[in-house]
Amino acid sequence: MKSIMHFIERLQRAGGLKGVDIANMAGVSTSTVSRWVSGRKAPHPETQLRMSDLSYVVMRLSEYYARDEVRVWLYARHPQFQGERAIDIIFDDRTEDIIAILDRLDSDAYL
Secondary structure: OOHHHHHHHHHHHHHHOHHHHHHHHOOOOHHHHHHHHOOOOOOOOOHHHHHHHHHHHHHHOOOOOOOHHHHHHHHHHHHHHHOOHHHHHOOOOOOOHHHHHHHHHOOOOOO
């Protein structure tokens, strides 16, 4: 379970995310996230997949933005997503929509 703890710490370090952000994305309470970090409980496999998607997006964004900017990007409404927020798109299991935008960013389409 230490891997979950390190995983969450990496999200916090690279993406500027807080426990409440991870809890909101996972649809759980902040105390549940604390139990994951302490190793007393593990996230449901579906939640682990969402967290993995979030981690991938955060790592891609960290190539372009500082950690605080990554957090803002995740919570901001984007015209590329018809006004939706990236964090909600990840929660809705539509991360591929975000990856498509990031791929365009990689190809300088939005720079």
